[in-house]
Amino acid sequence: MxxxxxxxxxxxxxxxxxxxxxxxxxxxxxxxxxxxxxxxxxxASSAKRWGLLIDSTKCATGCNDCVTACGKENGVASTGHPETDPQWIRKIELKEIKSGRSHSLPMMCQHCAEPPCVDVCPTGASFKRADGIVLVDRHICIGCRYCMMACPYKARSFVHEEHEDQNPDVPRGKGCVEACTLCVHRIDKDQQPACVEACSAGNHGAMLFGDLNDSNSEISKRIATFATTQVRPDLALNTGVRYQGI
Amino acid sequence: MNNDVFRKNKDAAFYFLLGAIGLVALAGLGAAFYMEHYGHVVTGMTNQIVWGLPHVFALFLIVAASGVLNMASIGSVFGKPVYKARAALSGLLAIAMLAGGLMVLMLDLGRSDRLIIAMTYLNLKSVFALNVFLYTIFFSVVVLYLWTMMDRKMHGYSRYVGFAAFIWRLLLTTGTGAIFGFLVARQAYGSALLPPMFIIMSFSFGLAVFMIVQAVMYRWNDRVLDEEILRRLKNLLAVFVAAVLYFTAVYHMTNLYFAKQTDFERFILLDGGIYTTLFWVGQVLIGSVLPLFLLFTAKKSSTVVVASLLVILGGFFQLYVFLIGGQAFPLNLFPGMEQSSSFFDGVIHSYSPSLPEFLLGMGGIAVAALITAIVAKVLNFMPDDTPHPASH
Amino acid sequence: MINPAKRRSVLGWLAASLLALLLAGAMPATAQDGQGGHKLIAKGDKCVRDVDFMRRNHMNILKHQRVETMRKGVRGSQDSLKNCIECHVNPATNSVASSKEDFCMGCHSYAAVKVDCFECHSSKPKASIVGTHPIIAPGQQSEGKDKQSGLSGKIPRQMQAKLASLNMGEGVK
Structure with missing residues (x-):
């Protein structure tokens, strides 16, 4: 243990x-x-807490750059079965029922400080790394899907079919649960997550990655300056992914 | 003595029965192998409906397993001889059904080959991991209980072990209910009402199963159940069925008073299609109202058997609505907004159970039946009321 | 109907073969090269530990490193699975586990021990990683960088050198 x-x-x-x-x-x-x-x-140390700030006012409806980049980086591809296909990141289109105001944003694992998926996992395969990244240890995941029942963000997917040609940095396979890793293999090499990189490469600037624990990081400064929200703040999960303009 | 239950002149019939149940069990194992080989893509389960038909079967078997032990508990803990005579059979059924249910649960895992990991890597904060302890200790306590009942030298301990089994079965069903009770994400779950509701459901489903098995055993041996005993058992079942109905009403009424839950309630109670039908026709009418009527008017044991079958059927409907219906209603990530995505946000999720899932579930029932039939053939589990007239 | 004596002898056979299987499973190290067992496919001039030690303990090293990498984010160790694959890849299949000729399966199929790594992990090397290879000397590294696919051409030469120096079994045919 x-x-x-x-x-x-x-x-x-x-x-x-x-x-x-x-x-x-x-x-x-x-x-x-x-x-x-x-x-x-x-x-990795708990001195850092990696997080994302997503500005939905800059996120265009129909733009899928982050999703495409994630799929390419992590080898998450459609198999033609949309209902069983894993999705690590997805674009959600939102429309306020009363006012009709519509906007768009990417949704993925929110890397909670109090992750329900980690609480419910019977084997401890769901875990939170010291620097706040929530991951699945596929070596001991038994595929019970309890974490998928527990996640309020529908962030996790079960791998329903066999996979081949994985990225050597991103192991994934049939029978286990998976989700956004915040591109942990890139973070460990001091790179940004693929989605964030693609968003800035496309000059959208809707995603910002950084250390929430460092008050001098750009993400911390932005959060200190602008009104940002967490999704489902009522659950008090203290998410690592924050949104602007919801 | 060993032919009390299944008598010699019916040997051929017994082996035929065993063979038939065995085939169903084999089909279940085959289905599990098929799912394991190709992955869950061959089932109806998806990334939206995460737990499907196998879990409905497993839940039923596990809930009913703890409930069926009630007969023994009433006998030992409250000292009622009529129930004491049925304690052994109820213990056997509890073990058999729990084994069947757990088998379904294990074989549905994405990585069933990692059973050893499930038992050695335990996250004690997880209700699932706690259930591993609840199940294993339940098995041990009930086996010990059977021993104290069947070995004359151990009779003295029967009462104490029976008491322990009673406490433990309450904990076990609490654990099963808590699997859902502790889920914060989904609107159908996350309620402290669920553990007690599961306990009362276990009383009802368990007794219904017991009534049927008992009727089969009496019939097989050309014996007739004492009318007074039948009357008591059927009234008890009626009370349990009514109690489940009561808990269901409280559960939905609570939700109806919370504005944030009304959408979900509208889905289950009004416009949820199959789930609404299964709720009103399946659970309420077939599973509760009809059996209640039958139980209160029944004079014959066959009517009670029909009522028990309806209770079991209704139980399946109830768990189906609870489990599948609860997942079919989408997560509401952004209250007050319409949501849409490529990942089925904001839409009712569809689910069509596949044959392998059904066969796996039936396999669990078959394994439970197989264990019961074989053990009842080898040892004496026939309820014996001769020394205890029903007047007690 | 089978008579009891016959049944006993059948059971005896079953027990004996089961015992044989168990013994074979308990002693994978006795699988000598050339007995259909392990064929050496490698580059660089030596493994991260003694060959004998690796035969018996590679699984423990991998398991230890997987915890380091997965749970703590410690990367770039020479004990990583990626690093193993990098050296032991079979140039013919560009894999360590796609056929019985490949490094991992050579032994594992002989010893009938299931490998659970490649259900999730890629059994192929990542081309770009050659540049940061911890074992290859700097001179070789730049050679690897020059070529887009650092696997062809260079490896067989290295392997031949290694085979000659270690005089290990038949090597790759």
Whole structure:
């Protein structure tokens, strides 16, 4: 049950290695590097909390760039069975019933601080990484789908069919539940999630990725300045994905 | 002694029965293998209707399994001899049905091959994981209970073990209800009413199953159930059926008073198509009103059997509406807004159960029947009322 | 009807073959090269640990690393499955598990041990990863970068060198 094998030893060694590297290399260069990427071999830490800010006023109806990019990055493709096809990210078109005001936004795993999917998972396959990313450990997922019953955002999909030609960085297969990973494999390489990258590449600027724990990050500054909302705030799940203009 | 239940001159009939049930069980296993091989794409279940027909069967079997033990509990805990005579049979049925239900649940998993992981990696915050303990301890306690009833040397402990079994079966059904009671996401679930409602449902379904099995056993042995006992059991069943109806009414009334829930209630009670029909005709009329009428007017044991069958049928309808209907109503992510997407947001989700799902569910019932038939053949489970006249 | 003696002997056979199967399963390391067992497909000049150690413990190393990567986000370790695949890929199939000739299946089909990795994981290397390969020396790395598909051409040479130096079994035919 415990996955914290030799944690303290590893931390000690990592610290030692980092220290040695600092002595050998020019100190200035090391510090600059450390400030950016997490060095290989170091675990994700709770000092960071990754999040997204989505500005629905900049998100155009009919634009699907983020969805396409996600599918390409993670190998999530349609198999011609829309009802059983997994969807990690989807565009929702909204229309206020009273006023008729309509807008559009991408919906995906909200990476809650209090994720119901993690609470209900019988094996602990659903888990939240130290830096706030909610993931499924497919090694111990038994495919019971209780997390899908528990998720208020319909963010999770069950893989109904066999898959081949996975991206080596994104393992996924039949019989397990999956969802948006916030492109954790890219984040670990100090890159942005594929959807965010595609959104800015298309000059839409509707998605912003960053560290919610760092008050100097752009995302934190924006949240501190503008009115932002969480989806289903009544559930008090403290989501990592925030929206503007809903 | 070992032929009390299924007598020798009916051996051929018994083996035919066993073969027939065995075939159904095999078909269930075949269906599970088929689903495992091709993936759940061959079932009617989707990313919208996450749990389907197999779960309706599994829920029924698990709920009824704890309920059927009620006979034993009334006997041991409250010291009623009429029920004590039926305690062994009720214990056997409880084990058999729980085994059948769990089999369906396990074989429906996306990765049934990881059973060992399900039992070794436990997230204790999960109601599912807690249920693993509830089920295994239930099995052990009931086996122990059967031992105290069947071994003369152990008779003295019967009362205490029976009491433990009674407490544990209440916990078990609470756990089953809590699977849904603790779900915050969906409008159909997430209510503290569900665990007690599941307990009362277990009383009703369990007793109905017991009545039918008992009737079959009496018939097989050309014996007639004492009229006074029949009268008591049928009245008890009627009380349980009425109680389920009461809980159903409270559940829907509560929802109707909450503005945010009225859309969902409108769906189930008024314009939900198949779910509305199954609710009013299936659960209320066939599963509650009709059996109540039959039970209060019944003079013959065959009428009680028909009423029991209707209660079981109604139970399936009720669980179908609860489980599938509860998922068919879409999640409301943005209250006050119309929602649409490629992922079926904002629309009623469709579900058409497939043959493999049905066969898997029937397989669970068949396994329960198989366990009951074989054990009842080997050991003596026939209710014996001779030393306890019904006047008690 | 089967007479009891016959039934007993059938049961005996069954038990004996079951025992044999169990023993075979318990001693995968006895599967010698050339017995239809493991064929070496590799680049670089040595594995991340001793070959003997890897035969017995590769699953533990992989399991340990999967926890590190999945749960903690520790990436780029030489013990990662991706790294294994990178070295052990069969150039003929560009996979470690697509046929019995491939590295993983060579042993696993011989020992009749199910591999559960490739239900989800790709059994093929990611082309772009060659550049950051931890084992390949910097000189080789730039060679790999120059070529778009770093797998063809270069690997057989490396493999031949490795096979010659380690003198291991038959190697790739």
């Amino acid at each position: 415990s996955n914290d094998v030799d944690n303290s030893r590893r931390k000690f060694i990592a610290a030692g290695v980092a220290g040695t590297a600092g002595l050998v290399l020019a100190p200035g260069v090391t510090l600059l590097d450390m400030a950016h990427a997490r060095p290989a071999g170091e675990a």
